[in-house]
Amino acid sequence: MRHFLCSVTMLCSLTFAATATHAEMLFPEKDELTIGFIKLTDMAPLAIAKEMHFFEDEGLYVTLEAQANWKVLLDRVITGELDGAHMLAGQPLAATIGYGTKAHIVTPFSMDLNGNAITVSNAVWDRMKENIPVGPDGKPQHPIKADALKPVVEAYKAEGKPFKMGMVFPVSTHNYELRYWLAAGGINPGYYSPGDISGQIQAGALLSVTPPPQMPATMEAGTIEGYCVGEPWNQAAVFKGIGVPVVTDYDIWKNNPEKVFGLTKEFTEKYPQTTLGLTKALIRAAIWLDENDNANREEAVEILSRPEYVGADAEVIANSMTGTFEYEKGDKRPAADFNVFFRHFATYPYYSDAVWYLTQMRRWGQIAEPQEDGWYDEVARSVYLPDIYLEAARQLIDEGHATEADFPFDTDGYKPATSEFIDGVTYDGRHPNAYLESFPIGLKGDEVIDGNKIAGR
Amino acid sequence: MTIATDILDPEIAARRERRIARINRAGKVLAPFGLGFVVPLLKLAAGDTPSEQWADLKQMLLVPLIGILAFLAAWAYLAPKVQTSLGAIPGPAAVFQQAEVLMDDHFAERQKAEAFYARQDERNQMLIAEGYADRVKVRPYTGKPTYLDQIWTSLLTVALGFFIGTVIAVPVGIACGLSKTFEGAINPLIQLFKPVSPLAWLPIVTMVVAALYQNPSDLLPKSMVISAVTVTLCSIWPTIINTALGVASIDRDLVNVGKVLQLSTWTTIRKLVLPSSLPLIFTGMRLSLGVGWMVLIAAEMLAQNPGLGKFVWDEFQNGSSDSLARIMVAVITIGLIGFFLDRVMFALQTAFTYSANR
Numbered sequence: 081m082r083h084f085l086c087s088v089t090m091l092c093s094l095t096f097a098a099t100a101t102h103a104e105m106l107f108p109e110k111d112e113l114t115i116g117f118i119k120l121t122d123m124a125p126l127a128i129a130k131e132m133h134f135f136e137d138e139g140l141y142v143t144l145e146a147q148a149n150w151k152v153l154l155d156r157v158i159t160g161e162l163d164g165a166h167m168l169a170g171q172p173l174a175a176t177i178g179y180g181t182k183a184h185i186v187t188p189f190s191m192d193l194n195g196n197a198i199t200v201s202n203a204v205w206d207r208m209k210e211n212i213p214v215g216p217d218g219k220p221q222h223p224i225k226a227d228a229l230k231p232v233v234e235a236y237k238a239e240g241k242p243f244k245m246g247m248v249f250p251v252s253t254h255n256y257e258l259r260y261w262l263a264a265g266g267i268n269p270g271y272y273s274p275g276d277i278s279g280q281i282q283a284g285a286l287l288s289v290t291p292p293p294q295m296p297a298t299m300e301a302g303t304i305e306g307y308c309v310g311e312p313w314n315q316a317a318v319f320k321g322i323g324v325p326v327v328t329d330y331d332i333w334k335n336n337p338e339k340v341f342g343l344t345k346e347f348t349e350k351y352p353q354t355t356l357g358l359t360k361a362l363i364r365a366a367i368w369l370d371e372n373d374n375a376n377r378e379e380a381v382e383i384l385s386r387p388e389y390v391g392a393d394a395e396v397i398a399n400s401m402t403g404t405f406e407y408e409k410g411d412k413r414p415a416a417d418f419n420v421f422f423r424h425f426a427t428y429p430y431y432s433d434a435v436w437y438l439t440q441m442r443r444w445g446q447i448a449e450p451q452e453d454g455w456y457d458e459v460a461r462s463v464y465l466p467d468i469y470l471e472a473a474r475q476l477i478d479e480g481h482a483t484e485a486d487f488p489f490d491t492d493g494y495k496p497a498t499s500e501f502i503d504g505v506t507y508d509g510r511h512p513n514a515y516l517e518s519f520p521i522g523l524k525g526d527e528v529i530d531g532n533k534i535a536g537r
Numbered sequence: 538m539t540i541a542t543d544i545l546d547p548e549i550a551a552r553r554e555r556r557i558a559r560i561n562r563a564g565k566v567l568a569p570f571g572l573g574f575v576v577p578l579l580k581l582a583a584g585d586t587p588s589e590q591w592a593d594l595k596q597m598l599l600v601p602l603i604g605i606l607a608f609l610a611a612w613a614y615l616a617p618k619v620q621t622s623l624g625a626i627p628g629p630a631a632v633f634q635q636a637e638v639l640m641d642d643h644f645a646e647r648q649k650a651e652a653f654y655a656r657q658d659e660r661n662q663m664l665i666a667e668g669y670a671d672r673v674k675v676r677p678y679t680g681k682p683t684y685l686d687q688i689w690t691s692l693l694t695v696a697l698g699f700f701i702g703t704v705i706a707v708p709v710g711i712a713c714g715l716s717k718t719f720e721g722a723i724n725p726l727i728q729l730f731k732p733v734s735p736l737a738w739l740p741i742v743t744m745v746v747a748a749l750y751q752n753p754s755d756l757l758p759k760s761m762v763i764s765a766v767t768v769t770l771c772s773i774w775p776t777i778i779n780t781a782l783g784v785a786s787i788d789r790d791l792v793n794v795g796k797v798l799q800l801s802t803w804t805t806i807r808k809l810v811l812p813s814s815l816p817l818i819f820t821g822m823r824l825s826l827g828v829g830w831m832v833l834i835a836a837e838m839l840a841q842n843p844g845l846g847k848f849v850w851d852e853f854q855n856g857s858s859d860s861l862a863r864i865m866v867a868v869i870t871i872g873l874i875g876f877f878l879d880r881v882m883f884a885l886q887t888a889f890t891y892s893a894n895r
Contacts, residue, residue, distance in 0.1 A: 143679040
């Protein structure tokens with residue numbers, strides 16, 4: 081009898097290995113999950129993993145639930161109402177080091193690269209344009225640096241008017257990108273301190289939080305002069321004729337990491353097989369999104385346009401997901417990598433990406449005290465979990481869903497040093513303090529914010 | 538069927554009388570639901586004098602119909618003149634079309650659910666085949682709730698909130714009506730809490746429920762309890778006030794009789810107080826239900842709890858070109874359900890008022 085059962089099992093596993101759908105069975109400890117997301121196109125891997133039944137292939141029964149805002153989403157992951165969520169890359173890091181909310185959030189999967197842009201109002205654009213060289217085709221030369229914006233900000237200052245801009249969340253990629261771009265052009269975006277979390281200490285441009293869908297309306301009302309946000313809210317400004325996107329985040333930092341999939345540390349320890357299954361399903365979704373030169377993007381756009389996911393009109397979503405970007409009305413330029421879900425090892429959780437976010441938190445005073453290089457590495461290792469990622473990748477290769485070349489098996493978690501930033505500064509994640517030293521604007525070394533001043537110690 | 542033959546045949550006339558009497562009785566039930574116009578139509582069909590029915594019909598069907606048509610016409614004419622960032626405001630036709638889409642969507646989702654169960658079944662079969670029969674489990678469908686599901690959730694939530702509210706408000710109201718001291722103690726609190734908006738209650742309720750309701754069951758999720766308690770807090774006041782008023786205004790003779798007979802408090806409440814104050818209690822409950830339904834939608838929108846409120850908010854956030862029309866479908870649904878709930882309470886009230894007026 082036992083012999084018979086054995087052979088049946090072997091037969092079955094052979095058949096399944098052959099069909100390459102269930103080479104090795106995962107037994108998730110928890111198989112009914114609720115996952116949160118914000119209505120943005122970069123939640124795509126979640127929607128695809130569900131609609132293409134990649135979750136079910138891992139034995140996971142996932143309910144996706146749209147959340148009202150980033151704060152609610154994070155809180156619900158912490159309380160366990162959500163098992164995991166689509167998060168801003170800064171959120172798990174900030175939560176883990178206790179900036180804002182304190183909780184140990186981790187990520188085994190990075191969700192995408194790029195996808196944001198900075199838009200300014202028509203009035204600001206008209207004044208900026210005078211400072212931008214024109215190319216041979218008569219169009220402004222890209223990438224546009226904040227140098228062109230600096231005289232405008234100074235003019236505002238001279239007139240006694242504050243120059244205000246919007247971003248979506250204090251620890252959002254958007255905040256750091258906007259700050260990076262402004263500072264690279266010599267405009268101080270202001271510092272945070274433990275006593276003043278407005279982030280406007282010594283600021284030349286005043287940055288404040290505005291929810292993404294309200295950006296265009298807020299700018300149209302004149303409350304802000306520009307903003308940094310994901311799609312479709314930059315293209316929306318072009319459509320409405322109320323503003324001009326001046327630079328995409330691809331030009332600020334080529335192939336920068338954007339969102340991550342966040343879980344509590346407790347969850348990953350209690351349910352390791354579930355975590356592995358989730359990671360496998362998400363990697364498959366990311367592969368699907370990018371395979372054959374984005375061949376599936378159109379179908380993805382249709383899925384995302386359903387009311388339960390992003391819900392916006394398909395044409396609007398398609399605009400940012402199919403490879404072009406429109407700056408000034410009629411100035412449409414190719415942007416093949418505007419949204420990357422899998423190419424360039426997009427989903428691997430690199431420590432160096434985590435460290436970059438931490439350097440920006442330190443640079444602008446969200447991390448108030450100076451930290452050793454080792455500290456950055458330690459935090460990155462406690463939040464980013466490439467081991468789980470690689471284990472999931474290995475299983476996918478064994479099952480025939482991916483190939484060895486799809487994953488950076490030989491990396492130590494640090495990307496090579498790069499200077500593909502708008503200011504050409506070189507970033508090496510292994511030396512965060514040296515990196516901070518290379519910026520003319522920003523906290524470095526022993527500096528701390530004391531009241532309204534930078535004080536050395 | 539002419540009058541002349543009716544006169545000639547008394548039996549037919551008698552039968553018609555009976556039929557009309559039945560129709561009149563049915564009319565008492567239909568009228569509160571705004572279906573009073575059916576009565577003259579039925580009477581016409583039964584062969585009653587057309588001229589009399591015509592007057593009724595004009596009042597009950599034609600005039601309201603003109604009102605509705607005028608509104609639809611004004612809507613259809615004015616809507617395209619307002620341009621929003623999502624395009625023109627949808628007219629009645631677009632809204633009706635979206636209502637159909639939402640219905641189709643419901644049935645499409647049901648089919649997806651079936652496919653989901655089939656896939657799950659297949660997987661479970663495979664588990665059994667591989668010798669893991671103990672791991673077989675049937676999980677509920679994980680797809681999105683459809684529009685009809687959301688309506689159902691909202692109805693359940695408001696029923697729960699209303700039930701909790703009534704259970705609290707009626708005894709408190711009776712105690713207020715019976716004892717001046719108790720009323721004195723509770724009255725300032727009623728005055729203080731009555732005007733508080735659901736939006737202010739919600740954060741407190743959310744925190745308290747989260748702290749007290751640790752292990753939610755599938756039948757009674759935390760979000761539903763939060764919405765329901767918010768509904769309760771906002772809607773109990775009319776019931777308390779009306780109950781107290783009803784109890785306080787019982788005929789003094791009845792109370793004296795009770796004293797002479799030395800009835801226990803419980804018997805007094807059951808035999809004297811409740812029957813005579815029922816009409817006002819029902820008035821209070823009817824007001825409470827109305828307030829509760831309004832509050833529920835706001836609570837669901839703010840807390841993102843499942844239900845019609847969440848549907849509205851999700852569509853607002855989606856910002857697709859269909860979103861406005863879908864929100865309007867929801868508005869009309871909310872109105873119709875609110876009207877229906879009110880009429881149900883009204884019918885109950887009429888029923889009880891009749892028996893209490895002895």
